[in-house]
Amino acid sequence: MEYNFRDIEKKWQEKWKEQKAYEVSNNSVRPKYYVLDMFPYPSGTGLHVGHPLGYIASDIFARYKRLQGFNVLHPMGYDAFGLPAEQYAIDHGIHPAVSTDQNISNFRKQLDNIGFSFDWSREVRTSDPKFYKWTQWIFLKLFESWYNRSTKKAESISTLEAIFEKEGNLKIGRTQSAAGGNESGSIDFSADQWKSFDEKQRQDILMNYRLAFCGYGEVNWCEALGTVLANDEVINGVSERGGYPVVKKKLRQWYLRITEYADRLLEGLDTVEFSDSMKEMQTNWIGKSYGAEIDFHLTPNPSPSGDSFLRVYTTRPDTIFGVDFMVIAPEHELVEKITSAEQQKEVEGYLSYVKSRSERERMAEKKISGVFTGTYAENPFDGRKIPVWISEYVLAGYGTGAIMGVPCGDERDHKFARHFKIPITNIIGKHYDGVEANPTKDAILENSGFLNGMIMRDAIEVVLQKLESMKIGQRKVNYKMRDAAFSRQRYWGEPFPIVWKDGIAEPLPESELPVLLPHLDELKPGPDAEGPLANLDSWKHYKGGIREVNTMPGYAGSSWYFLRYMDPHNENEFCDRQASDYWNQVDLYIGGTEHAVGHLLYSRMWTKVLFDLDFIGYDEPYRKLVNQGMIQGSSRFVYRFDYKLNDGVNLNAENPVLISHPIVEKFKENEKGLAEFIVSKVDQFNSQDASKIFASSAITGLHIDVNLVSGLELDLAGLRNWRTEYENAYFIMDDGSVVKPGESSTSTYTCGAEVEKMSKRYYNVVNPDDIVMKYGADTYRMYEMFLGPVEQSKPWETQGIEGVHRFIKKLWRLFYDDMKGKVWNEEKASEAELKILHKSIKKIGEDTERFSFNTGVSGFMIFVNELSDIKCSKKEILEPLLILLTPYAPHVAEELWHLLGNSTSILDATYPKANEKFLVETSKNYPVSINGKVRTQIDITLDASQQEVEQIILDNEIIKKWLNGGAPKKIIYVKNKMINVVL
RNA sequence: GCCCAGAUGGCGGAAUUGGUAGACGCGUCAGACUCAAAAUCUGGUAUUGGCAACAAUGUGCAGGUUCGAUUCCUGUUCUGGGCACCA
Structure with a gap:
């Protein structure tokens, strides 16, 4: 009887399906465990061997938890809206709904091959109206809420209206809408004024507080293609397709006010288990900084337009005497106003250059560019005239869109000054070497007026107080993070449940959800940079108004999908509260670091909003996050x-x-x-x-x-x-x-x-189907894990899979031999055999627990090698081995489990526990080093004292040779580790 | 440019808390079985020198801390991921 993986795997996959072995109930006395993979986008190219890496890891862990008695939720579904399907439709004339369906069934076939324990009865697709009904519903909640800074949570917009009725916005202030604010509503007003406003004015004001709001923002506009392009569709300022010019264009856009959640997104990181680097990336992305806004007089004053101030944001007010130039963003509103007549031409030329540059290029550029405006700012403390420049390295969205350049303390400013030959003022004495800027806070200030002699760190507070007393500056907390753009001028996404009437966005009532995405035969862009939906007049005109024709972005559905899995067929709610309370947070979330800031921050924000509005009972979606590396291709030439x-x-x-x-x-x-x-x-x-x-x-x-x-x-x-x-x-x-x-x-x-990278164009793509066909799913699963740590990127080499395949065949031979047939027996296991078993239980259990699946696989190999060496085929040893193996290689484990005479499934067996009794050692073979270099090994009992060890060492021939008659300086003995003799 | 991560034999990797560098597997070499091949089994395999015992060198590079560093610190090079409309 030989190992026939094709029959075995097919048989058990069918049986498990028949028995609904992976369906999981929301009602269980067992403790719950929620294992989730990051939502896959069903791409047209299908899976390559790299994609399932994370799914195999999560599957192993889900199965492991199940064997330990947990009720495990392990669902899978599809993030099915997105740009590639739409582009495919444009190129090939196949409707995205059709190609997406095809891709999904192909995806599913590939996944099924690998033997995952997904509960497919809970499958969701974001493009399914039953799903996006609730995406739209949550959008309405965001639209109907504002962030109350005093209670630090989202509340219904009606509580805001009540405040306006009572006191206007004089106490709560305006919101800051860094990303495309709605200027017309950004004013201060009293209760009386509020009462006097008409509906349009009121709605404009409310829009500035809503968590989902409308504003204006810049997009990559390609006139030739008539569409807005994603950043990665723009290469070197031209469209990837066709190479047409791309410029910035301001469009009305929806945004999510994620900036209000900046602090809570930061604080929440303390409550979750993400890697430190992941937390660091999110922290840096949010980019909270403490600094000051400072107003500088412009001179000639008033400048050509009559504006007399330039407001900059700085985190280093202590360096104010080191300011040698100002830089404002090319988009800054002052650009037009302060440019002098002489500089007009040059500035215009620069602006048109900048317009052709993507934000990505601007940030990645090493080359320094900029232009002088012809206007100067005045240092408020010493009256020095400071030239005001325009440069693309300052971005309009951050801070005030203007900075003060301190070349001796900031490398970027330094390069700028050197490039344009702006004289550099040194305020930090010998800390500045004239070659490189030094961002220290510990230098003693020089050339700094009233700050002279002060340590920079301390001077910050002194300057702040002075600025405040002079009323030319104020402390300011800033965030690098911007509000999230939430609309796309595209077809294949969720429609907004919004109708515009007289410039007012009216939400559609819940009873009208879902707003179905209408069928379009041709996906050509609409007029005026609008998406394809704008072409459909019959749909666009609705209830005496005009529907929002933008659609939601890819991350809309993925921001809350983890909740839908808990209650996927609910037609009355996005998720039943009992279900979301039972399953609670995702206990283990596995996915790539490419989602470090985008998806993870968005879904964390949505979860916080749903929590604030009391729809769910926790405000962090993912309790533990494990990042999987990428599997690269190995190309051949x-x-x-x-x-x-x-x-x-x-x-x-x-x-x-x-x-x-x-x-x-x-x-x-x-x-x-x-x-x-x-x-x-x-x-x-x-x-x-x-x-x-x-x-x-x-x-x-x-x-x-x-x-x-x-x-x-x-x-x-x-x-x-x-x-x-x-x-x-x-x-x-x-x-x-x-x-x-x-x-x-x-x-x-x-x-x-x-x-x-594994990619079609390098001809290095390996399809998991081929691997499974040749070696079986169990071998593939184990090999994928055996390649190395889950978190690490590594290349795929098909050749190495033989070793894992041999291992499974060797395991099989412990049970059945080609010649002799059945070899397993029910003899009593010896002490030595039990020691091997329990050592392996401990090793493999611990490795699985800490997601070290590669060493786990190696543990199995060692286990089987040792049993083969001593020809042990005892059921008492083999049966627990099979249970250990189930998470990794479920098919072969189930088959052999039944051949051993079990009638129930191994999926619900009990995970064995290591018995310490078999693991105690009495002595250790110590490595003995001379000056840190290992020279010999000596067997010593574990309870030996320092004195005993020293005696043993000094009596040892090899050590004597190295001592050469002398005495050692010191003998270091670390129990159960090593011994080092210092000469 | 900025943020994050990684670098160990011919290859993938191991070394969990600063304590025997190279577990396990691939490849390769030698042998057994076989008419032969496949499969399987046994043994060797970081580099250099040596018949060997053994010695020297060795974890991207340059330094440092330590009795002892793949592990900690400083600097540096290269590779990968992200940088807000790919998902």
């Missing part, structure tokens, strides 16, 4: 010998010459030698003038399909069949022999290799 004759004809087109990697390496420093070698080998060159070939030869590495290569060895016939261009190739083999078109050879051709 052949090397083409290229040359041209004087007339420019490349004679290689018909018969390319492909050189093996070792030959290329051999001639690495000797191109001419290689050309000579090739010419001497290949007969097609005989008629050519060799010197011409030498003069023009080059080697080109070409990606070839990894499936044509076994390890590094090329399948020549396979390559000839793969593409016609290789059909008549000459191959220069490792040993220097030549294989002509139509010939075969016993020599090998070794390819080059490189680690790259």
Whole structure:
């Protein structure tokens, strides 16, 4: 009876499905555990071997928890709205709904192959009206709420209206809407004024407080394509498709007021188990800083427009005497007003350059650019005139969109000053070397007026007080984070439940949800930079108004989907409160670091809002987060010998010459030698003038399909069949022999290799279906884990999978032998066998617990190797082994479990516990070092004292040799670790 | 440019709290079984020198702390992820 994984895996996958083995109930006396994978987008290219890495890890943990007696929720579904499907529709004329469905069924087939324990009865899709009804519903809640800074939580907008009725906004103040604020509503008013406002004015004001609000923001606009482009569709200022120019355009946009949650998003990090680096990234993204806004007089004063102040934001008011220039963002409202007549032309030129630059480019640019406005600001303390510049390295959205440049203390400012030859004032004495800026806070101030002699750290407070008393500045907490843009000029997303009437956004009543996404045959952009929905007049005009034609962005559905899994079929609520209370937070969330700031912050914010409004009982969605690394592809190369004759004809087109990697390496420093070698080998060159070939030869590495290569060895016939261009190739083999078109050879051709992203265009994609077909799901699951730590990125090499496959076959042979048949027996296990068992239970259990699945797999290998060595096939040992193995290789474990005579499923077995009794040791083989270098090992009992150990050491022959008659300075003995003799 | 992470044999990796660097697997070499092959089994395999015992070197690079550093600190190089409309 041999290990037939195809039959076994098929059999159990069908049985588990039949028995609904993975369906989980919301009512259980068992403790709950919620394991979630980050929502996948069902892309058209399907899964490659890298994608399931996290799913396998989470599946192992979910199954492990189940064996430990938990009621485990482990759902899966699809983040099905998104740009790629829409682009695919535009390119191929297939409706996104259709292609998305196809992609999902393909995805599902691939997932099913791998034997996951997902409860598919809970599947959700964000593009399903039953799901997005509730996305729209939550949007309405966001729209109908504001953030009350005194209670520090979201409240119904009606409580805000009550405040306005009573006291206007004089106490609560305006909200700051850094991202595209709504200027018309940004005013101070009293209760009486509020009462006098008409509906439009009131709604404009309320809009400035809503958690989901409308404002204006810049987008990448491509006139030629007639659409707004995503950042990654813009390359070097032109569209990726077609290479058309892209400029910034201001559009009305929806936003989420995530900035109000900045502090709570920061505080919440203390209550969750994310990696420190993840917390750091989120903290930096939120970017809370304490500083000051300072007003500088402009001069000539008033400046050409009559504006007399420039307001800058700085975190270092102590450096105010070191200010040598000001920089304002190109979008700053003062730009137009303060530009002098002489500088007009230059400024205009600069602005049009900036307009063509994406924000990404602006931030990544090392090159320094900028232009002088012709206006000066005045230092309030010493009256110095400071030139005001415009530069793209200052972004309009952050702070006041203007900074004071302190070259001696900030590297960016320093480079700017050097580049434009602006004189640098040194206020930190010898801490500044004239070559590099020094951002220290510990220097003693010089050239700093009334601050002279003060330590910078202390001067901050002194300056702040002075600024406040002079009423030219105030303390200010700033956040780098901006409000989140929440609308897209696209089709394939959730429609907004909003109708515009007379410039007022009216929410549709809950009873009208879902607002269905209407069918469109053609997804061409609408007029005036609007999305495709704007083309559908019949849908657009509604209830005497005009529907919002933008749709929601990709992250809308994924911001709350973890709640829907708890109660996926509820038609009355987004999630029943009892269900969300029972399942509570996600206990384990697995996904990539690429979501570190986007998805995670958005879903954390939504959770906080739902908590504030008392729809759920916790304000952090994910209790523990584990990041999985990426699996990279391992590309394979052949090397083409290229040359041209004087007339420019490349004679290689018909018969390319492909050189093996070792030959290329051999001639690495000797191109001419290689050309000579090739010419001497290949007969097609005989008629050519060799010197011409030498003069023009080059080697080109070409990606070839990894499936044509076994390890590094090329399948020549396979390559000839793969593409016609290789059909008549000459191959220069490792040993220097030549294989002509139509010939075969016993020599090998070794390819080059490189680690790259797994991608179609590198021909290095490996499909899990192929792996499962060849080795089975159990082998694939274990191998994927065996590759290395989950969190780390690593390349995929199909070759190594043999080892894991051999392991499973070896395990099988402990139960059944090809020749002898059944070998397992019910004999009593010996002390030594029990020791192996319990050592492994401890090792594998601990490894699984700390997500060290790669060492877990190695633990299994050691376990099975040890049992094989002592020919132990006792049921008493093998049965617990199978339970340990279930999370990793469920199919083979279930099969053997039943062959051992069990009639219930192993999925619900009880996870074994390690018995310490079998693990106690009495002595240890200590490494003994001389000066930190291990020289010998000595077996010593664990209860030995320092004195006893020293005696043993001094009596040891090898140690005596090293002591050379002398006495050691010191003997360091760390119990159960090591011994070090210091000479 | 800014933020985060990583770098260990020919390859993937191990070393959980500063304590025997290279577990486990791949590859490779040698051997057993076989008419042969596959499968399987046994043994070797960081580098250098040596028949060996053993010695020297060795965790990206340059320093530092320590009896002892892959692990901690400073600096640096390269690679990967993110930078707000890919998901």
